[in-house]
Amino acid sequence: MRLNAGAVCAGGGSYVNKTGHWRTFIPRVDTDKCNGCGICYTYCPDSSIEIVEKTAQIDYDYCKGCGVCAHECPREAIAMEEERK
Amino acid sequence: MTQKELFASGHRGCPGCGAAMATRMMLRATGDDVIVVSPTGCLETFTSMYGESCWEVPWFHGLFENAGAIASGVEAALKMQGRTDTKVVAIGGDGGTFDIGIGALSGMLERGHNVTYICYDNEAYMNTGVQRSSATTPYASTTTSPAGSHSMGKTRPKKNLAAIALAHDVPYVATASIAYPQDFMNKVKKSLTFQGSRFIHVHAPCPIGWGFDTALTVEVGRLAVETGLMPIWEAEYGEITKVRKIREVKPIEEYLKVQRRFRHLFASDAGKKELAALQELCNKNIEKMGLAGERKVTTDVS
Amino acid sequence: MGKKAVIEGSMAIAIAVKQARPHVISAYPITPQTHIMEFLADFVANGELKTEYLRVDSEFSAASVAQGAVAAGSRAYTASASQGLLLMTEVLYNVAGMRLPMVLTGVNRSVGTPVNIQPDHQDTVLFRDTGMIQLYVEDAQEAYDAHVQAFRIAEDRDVLLPVLVCVDGWTISHTFEPVEVEEQEKIDAFLPPYKPLYHLDPKKPYTFGSISIDKDLMEFRYLHEEAIQGAKAKIEAIAREFEKTFGRYYGGLTQSYKTEDADIVFVAMGSIIGTLKEAVDELRAQGKKVGVLKVRSYRPFPVEEIRAALANAKVACVIDRAISIGFGAGPLTIDTQAALYGPNAPQVLPFYAGLGGKDVELKHVAEMVAKAEKAAAGEAVSAEPEYVNINWNLVS
Numbered sequence: 001m002r003l004n005a006g007a008v009c010a011g012g013g014s015y016v017n018k019t020g021h022w023r024t025f026i027p028r029v030d031t032d033k034c035n036g037c038g039i040c041y042t043y044c045p046d047s048s049i050e051i052v053e054k055t056a057q058i059d060y061d062y063c064k065g066c067g068v069c070a071h072e073c074p075r076e077a078i079a080m081e082e083e084r085k
Numbered sequence: 086m087t088q089k090e091l092f093a094s095g096h097r098g099c100p101g102c103g104a105a106m107a108t109r110m111m112l113r114a115t116g117d118d119v120i121v122v123s124p125t126g127c128l129e130t131f132t133s134m135y136g137e138s139c140w141e142v143p144w145f146h147g148l149f150e151n152a153g154a155i156a157s158g159v160e161a162a163l164k165m166q167g168r169t170d171t172k173v174v175a176i177g178g179d180g181g182t183f184d185i186g187i188g189a190l191s192g193m194l195e196r197g198h199n200v201t202y203i204c205y206d207n208e209a210y211m212n213t214g215v216q217r218s219s220a221t222t223p224y225a226s227t228t229t230s231p232a233g234s235h236s237m238g239k240t241r242p243k244k245n246l247a248a249i250a251l252a253h254d255v256p257y258v259a260t261a262s263i264a265y266p267q268d269f270m271n272k273v274k275k276s277l278t279f280q281g282s283r284f285i286h287v288h289a290p291c292p293i294g295w296g297f298d299t300a301l302t303v304e305v306g307r308l309a310v311e312t313g314l315m316p317i318w319e320a321e322y323g324e325i326t327k328v329r330k331i332r333e334v335k336p337i338e339e340y341l342k343v344q345r346r347f348r349h350l351f352a353s354d355a356g357k358k359e360l361a362a363l364q365e366l367c368n369k370n371i372e373k374m375g376l377a378g379e380r381k382v383t384t385d386v387s
Numbered sequence: 388m389g390k391k392a393v394i395e396g397s398m399a400i401a402i403a404v405k406q407a408r409p410h411v412i413s414a415y416p417i418t419p420q421t422h423i424m425e426f427l428a429d430f431v432a433n434g435e436l437k438t439e440y441l442r443v444d445s446e447f448s449a450a451s452v453a454q455g456a457v458a459a460g461s462r463a464y465t466a467s468a469s470q471g472l473l474l475m476t477e478v479l480y481n482v483a484g485m486r487l488p489m490v491l492t493g494v495n496r497s498v499g500t501p502v503n504i505q506p507d508h509q510d511t512v513l514f515r516d517t518g519m520i521q522l523y524v525e526d527a528q529e530a531y532d533a534h535v536q537a538f539r540i541a542e543d544r545d546v547l548l549p550v551l552v553c554v555d556g557w558t559i560s561h562t563f564e565p566v567e568v569e570e571q572e573k574i575d576a577f578l579p580p581y582k583p584l585y586h587l588d589p590k591k592p593y594t595f596g597s598i599s600i601d602k603d604l605m606e607f608r609y610l611h612e613e614a615i616q617g618a619k620a621k622i623e624a625i626a627r628e629f630e631k632t633f634g635r636y637y638g639g640l641t642q643s644y645k646t647e648d649a650d651i652v653f654v655a656m657g658s659i660i661g662t663l664k665e666a667v668d669e670l671r672a673q674g675k676k677v678g679v680l681k682v683r684s685y686r687p688f689p690v691e692e693i694r695a696a697l698a699n700a701k702v703a704c705v706i707d708r709a710i711s712i713g714f715g716a717g718p719l720t721i722d723t724q725a726a727l728y729g730p731n732a733p734q735v736l737p738f739y740a741g742l743g744g745k746d747v748e749l750k751h752v753a754e755m756v757a758k759a760e761k762a763a764a765g766e767a768v769s770a771e772p773e774y775v776n777i778n779w780n781l782v783s
């Protein structure tokens with residue numbers, strides 16, 4: 001496929017780069033504790049959390065396991081576990 | 086409650102990157118009718134691999150030192166095309182803003198283009214490997230101001246760029262932190278309501294460059310504010326209209342202690358003088374800006 | 388028919404730019420570029436030109452503002468000279484690599500140190516390898532014509548490259564000459580509004596200035612080179628279309644003047660071409676077979692055209708208004724020699740002339756021809772570049 005003139009490209013192509021394998025720790029959401037406040041969603045630097053039906057849902061294809069969501073959750077509803085690969 | 090994501094997953098930022106947080110929040114505030122300009126730096130590098138860009142809005146990267154001028158040209162073109170509903174926002178690092186890009190930024194502010202320029206401040210040249218910038222906190226150890234037997238790290242004060250922006254007689258200047266997303270997003274939104282140039286300085290901790298656990302990015306950002314090191318304020322038409330009060334002021338050591346870049350200050354008694362100086366800096370900020378007292382803002386996030 | 392008037396070269400350029408209807412003009416003053424920008428400011432002030440005219444903080448910003456405007460989908464223009472052009476260097480590499488069709492004028496002036504505000508080409512030849520198109524003009528009329536053509540060339544979908552129009556400071560920029568100025572409607576027809584291939588638009592979000600890693604950098608360079616090589620035919624075609632529309636032709640990539648039967652051919656760029664043509668007429672009257680090859684497009688470099696024009700010549704006298712210090716020849720000489728390399732090539736005699744505005748008179752041309760005649764007759768002459776009209780007292 002011919003490259004675009006001037007290296008201009010369409011936005012959103014980054015989805016091909018699945019960063020989930022960067023993780024060493026994995027965030028697990030306790031759906032009983034989570035009330036869907038969205039604090040984790042707001043902070044996640046990798047746009048990997050969505051609030052679906054009042055619960056945080058993590059996209060493990062891209063989550064890098066930084067732990068910010070777990071650290072900031074006021075209800076301690078997210079725990080970081082060592083990832084078994 | 087989740088809106089269309091404009092900052093796509095799959096970028097190459099480090100885990101826990103404060104710059105990525107700031108940018109995501111910024112895009113939530115601007116919405117999708119926006120053109121974004123960035124100078125060279127971490128943000129540019131980790132978002133814009135050819136064919137793998139994570140920008141779901143039109144985005145332009147020119148050079149390290151010209152984001153203010155590029156944004157000016159974009160804004161002028163939109164004006165001539167009658168596309169004035171589309172907002173123009175620039176977002177760049179402290180090196181690209183405080184240092185090498187200050188000329189182009191000053192020109193943009195002086196000419197009064199309808200642009201919101203946001204500096205994500207991670208306090209060093211991170212993309213090239215953590216070299217000191219004029220935004221680096223004094224006594225931080227960086228790769229060009231390393232601590233050593235004859236050095237206590239960076240010796241000079243942090244440049245007050247927001248005050249310089251204010252001196253351009255622009256309608257809106259604010260400081261913010263990624264630790265307080267709602268405040269930051271409100272400021273971005275508010276900035277867009279002003280005619281003329283707007284400047285926002287947002288503190289964006291960097292786990293790699295500062296040396297802290299990736300889970301602590303927000304915590305570290307919060308401590309910078311709660312110690313008085315990073316005053317959060319807002320000014321309209323040259324007057325400071327709002328400051329974020331600190332309910333319980335924390336000693337500066339709480340902030341410094343969790344970061345490797347300040348480790349040398351605690352290694353021996355030799356760092357006492359510098360620690361005192363940094364505490365004094367916070368005290369001054371608190372006094373000068375009137376930071377102590379009850380907070381008026383009640384909701385911080387969500 | 389256009390209207391003929393005696394105007395300053397800078398005014399001719401300002402009018403051409405006005406007639407191109409750019410959305411954005413960025414201006415930062417430097418001698419001898421200032422008149423162009425002042426005339427444009429007057430047009431804005433008196434309502435003749437509707438544009439965003441930005442008085443920027445530096446040439447770095449001037450080029451950047453124009454770049455941003457073109458990326459946003461608008462036609463944009465700027466101009467500079469000497470130190471100011473040098474300050475634009477990093478931006479101009481960026482504009483060319485991004486394939487953004489902006490047009491700028493380089494009002495040629497020497498580069499310091501020592502400080503000198505007189506014309507030579509030391510400033511613009513610096514841009515040789517940026518991937519921009521560079522056109523050199525010989526007088527005010529050509530300056531006017533070339534600016535109109537430059538926007539067409541730059542914005543051509545197969546080209547998409549910035550065009551730097553090089554105009555000798557003072558000799559062209561500040562000299563009054565009769566210039567035919569065309570009607571706006573005819574310019575509009577020749578130069579329709581800019582339609583970008585990609586531009587910054589929320590409806591179709593593109594990323595500009597992306598990163599290329601080792602897997603595709605060379606391929607982007609390939610496409611850039613392909614585009615500028617392809618521009619050769621466009622430059623010629625647009626110059627011919629201009630001729631058809633307006634009746635004037637100053638050459639495409641090159642222009643030959645009495646070269647067909649010439650034994651000795653001058654190769655040069657810019658305003659010195661006028662002096663050379665005059666000298667050629669005089670020398671022809673004396674029975675000498677001399678001619679001039681004007682290099683109008685320095686980049687892309689007209690390799691084929693130079694070979695063809697010099698196919699029957701015995702000696703090529705290449706005149707450089709710049710030095711590639713450390714090589715021992717000027718850039719035009721180096722490139723011409725490379726283009727001619729091979730069997731049956733004419734002998735190349737290099738000359739430095741007009742550096743820092745040093746006078747070049749007809750007698751100097753005659754001296755060059757005298758040397759070339761010796762060479763043509765088979766006598767051994769030095770192939771070292773000669774400093775025309777140098778004051779030996781000051782260097783010995």
Ligand SMILES: Cc1ncc(C[n+]2csc(CCOP(=O)(O)OP(=O)(O)O)c2C)c(N)n1
Pocket residue numbers: 104125126127128149150177178179180181182207208209210211212213218
């Ligand atoms: C003119 C120029 N000088 C130097 C560089 C090298 N460089 C690239 S990014 C960078 C540091 C960027 O620092 P900053 O603006 O603070 O952003 P950060 O990487 O910290 O996010 C430097 C020095 C460059 N690209 N261009």
Ligand code: SF4
Pocket residue numbers: 027043044045046047048049058062063064065066067068069070101
């Ligand atoms: S661990 Fe980090 S990257 Fe993963 S979901 Fe939480 S905040 Fe996002």
Ligand code: SF4
Pocket residue numbers: 097098099100101102103104105127128131207211212290291292293294
């Ligand atoms: S070095 Fe710091 S600013 Fe750069 S990507 Fe990593 S965390 Fe973000």
Ligand SMILES: [Mg+2]
Pocket residue numbers: 178179180206207208209210211
């Ligand atoms: Mg930085």
